[in-house]
Amino acid sequence: MADSVPTVSELFAAARRRYEQLFGGDAPLIAVCAPGRVNLIGEHTDYNQGFVLPMALPLVTVVVGSQTCGRDVTVVTATEHADEPHRVDFSLPADGAPLAPGLPRWANYVKGVIEHYRAPPVTGFRAVIASSVPLGGGLSSSASLEVAFYTFLQQLQPDDGDKVSKAVACQQAEHSHAGVPCGIMDQFVSVLGREGHALLIDCRSLEATLVPLADPGLIILITNSNVKHSLSGSEYPLRRRRCEEAASAMGKSSLRDATMKDLEEASDRMDEVTVRRARHVIDEIERTVQAADALRRGEYKEFGRLMVESHNSLRDLYEVSCRELDELVSAALEVEGVYGSRMTGGGFGGCTVTLLQAGAIDRTMLHIQERYSGTPTFYVTTPSEGARVLSLP
Ligand code: GAF
Numbered sequence: 001m002a003d004s005v006p007t008v009s010e011l012f013a014a015a016r017r018r019y020e021q022l023f024g025g026d027a028p029l030i031a032v033c034a035p036g037r038v039n040l041i042g043e044h045t046d047y048n049q050g051f052v053l054p055m056a057l058p059l060v061t062v063v064v065g066s067q068t069c070g071r072d073v074t075v076v077t078a079t080e081h082a083d084e085p086h087r088v089d090f091s092l093p094a095d096g097a098p099l100a101p102g103l104p105r106w107a108n109y110v111k112g113v114i115e116h117y118r119a120p121p122v123t124g125f126r127a128v129i130a131s132s133v134p135l136g137g138g139l140s141s142s143a144s145l146e147v148a149f150y151t152f153l154q155q156l157q158p159d160d161g162d163k164v165s166k167a168v169a170c171q172q173a174e175h176s177h178a179g180v181p182c183g184i185m186d187q188f189v190s191v192l193g194r195e196g197h198a199l200l201i202d203c204r205s206l207e208a209t210l211v212p213l214a215d216p217g218l219i220i221l222i223t224n225s226n227v228k229h230s231l232s233g234s235e236y237p238l239r240r241r242r243c244e245e246a247a248s249a250m251g252k253s254s255l256r257d258a259t260m261k262d263l264e265e266a267s268d269r270m271d272e273v274t275v276r277r278a279r280h281v282i283d284e285i286e287r288t289v290q291a292a293d294a295l296r297r298g299e300y301k302e303f304g305r306l307m308v309e310s311h312n313s314l315r316d317l318y319e320v321s322c323r324e325l326d327e328l329v330s331a332a333l334e335v336e337g338v339y340g341s342r343m344t345g346g347g348f349g350g351c352t353v354t355l356l357q358a359g360a361i362d363r364t365m366l367h368i369q370e371r372y373s374g375t376p377t378f379y380v381t382t383p384s385e386g387a388r389v390l391s392l393p
Contacts, residue, residue: 001365002378006132008033011062012390015130018078019064023126027392028064030155034147034387035060036133036140037189038222038353039344040198040295041303041310042288044318046183048243049204049256050285053292054185055213055220055383056193057133061144062390063152065127075110078130092124101177109142112177113149116169118159125156134377136228138343138350142178143186146170151387163386164206167191181237193386200292204256211292213383218300219361221354223332223368224377225324228349235320236346239277246270246278255281280317284310304340304355308333311342320347324374328352331371335364 006014012031019028035056042052071092078086084104092114093099099115101108114121129148133141147170153159154166161169170187174180184206189199196214201207213220243255250266252258255278263282267275287306294302311329315321325343329352332341337360344353356364365378 001362001369002380005059005379008058008060008062008390011060011130011132012064014078015062015064015128018076018130019126019128022076022128026066028128029066029392030152031062031064031390031392032148032151032155032387033060033062033390034144034151034190035193035384036144037186037193038139038220038351038381039185040220040353040355041284041291041307041342042185043284043310043314043344043347044239044243044320045281045285045288046185046201046203047181047240048247048281048285049254050281051288051292052183052185052201052203053198053211053288053295054189054193054201055198056189056386057139057379057381058384059133059139059144059379059381061129061131061133061141061148063127063129063148065125065152067156068124068126070124071122072124074126075107076128077106078128079106079135092121101179105178106145108177109145109173110149112173113146113153113170115176116172117150117153118161118165118169119157121153121157123156127152134224136350137224138345138347139222140186140190140345142174142180143170143190146173147187147190147387151389155389163191164188168206180233181240189386191386193384195383195385197383198292198295200288204254209292211295213295215298217358219356219358220381220383221332221356221361221364222344222379222381223328223352223354224379225328225349225351225372226375226377227322227324229322235348239318239320242274242277243281246274249274256285258282276317276319280313283313300339300355304338307340307342307353307355314343314347318347322348324349324372325352327372328368328376331368332356332364334371335360335367338364
């Protein structure tokens with residue numbers, strides 16, 4: 001019942017075939033990939049300098065390609081991008097002029113990464129992209145594209161940065177070229193994800209602790225609602241602004257430094273909505289640390305309880321859930337053997353993540369399918385490795 005996902009080798013083979021068809025039979029000399037992510041807990045905390053607990057997915061974006069002589073760039077995507085051309089051609093500006101965003105929109109991630117790459121490429125290249133990360137599904141298809149492209153550029157012309165600065169450069173690309181003021185979580189885990197582990201990321205210090213997550217008795221199920229409400233784009237920056245207002249009303253540089261007591265004392269200096277948003281963030285930061293501890297101790301029931309609290313808070317206080325995500329979570333929680341379930345990612349559609357006993361997987365998917373008013377897609381998934389260079393056969 002779970003959706004079958006192309007393997008990295010299959011994606012690579014498809015991208016290489018396309019490259020060879022397009023570029024006169026030449027084989028690409030570089031192949032890299034970077035994963036999407038699922039966030040287990042710690043939602044809307046990254047841009048508040050808090051904690052998050054994501055893991056990298058086996059769903060990846062692959063980039064294959066080669067350097068060319070001039071300054072011309074051609075990038076082709078083998079992924080469906082609603083009504084947009086699959087090919088983009090441009091030249092690297094010779095005079096250091098900015099590479100402005102434009103159409104097609106998917107190419108802005110590529111342009112943004114070139115712009116923020118620490119050692120700006122001096123020669124052109126041709127590349128083909130293929131991805132198994134569902135677009136707009138809340139599993140960070142955009143971060144996986146940015147990080148895969150950065151990894152590709154590193155093969156063309158090495159940079160001198162470490163992995164964290166790579167994640168930060170990709171986050172900047174998203175800010176400047178996609179116009180999304182995102183936090184660091186998605187790019188960080190796409191770069192630094194580790195097989196068999198979730199990452200507890202401190203978004204203030206940008207340090208991460210590995211949390212083992214490879215128990216054969218445990219399943220991580222992602223359910224795509226297959227809806228994406230148009231609010232998702234406009235509401236994210238609004239949430240971020242409210243958080244900054246709340247922190248400033250409490251005299252703090254971010255909500256990471258605020259306590260519930262601070263919030264109560266300052267609540268007459270904020271409107272009711274701002275107080276609700278801040279309450280979610282302050283609690284969620286604490287919940288994430290507790291959840292990572294529970295996971296380390298193998299206390300899945302406790303972890304699941306915290307997941308449900310997180311979902312309820314995102315629904316009632318942060319108001320980023322939607323009917324479809326609530327339906328999916330409620331349906332999962334009705335099944336025996338399910339520890340917990342919650343929406344994951346920015347919200348207003350996309351996916352839920354559910355933690356359950358391995359033996360309960362079939363009945364859980366069946367029950368969700370019966371109860372959900374839409375058509376779900378399932379991914380039974382495991383924590384995977386971050387961005388990497390693929391060896392060419
Ligand atoms: C999106 C953003 F890109 C992340 O930085 C994060 O804020 C997330 O929403 C919510 O936790 O994925």
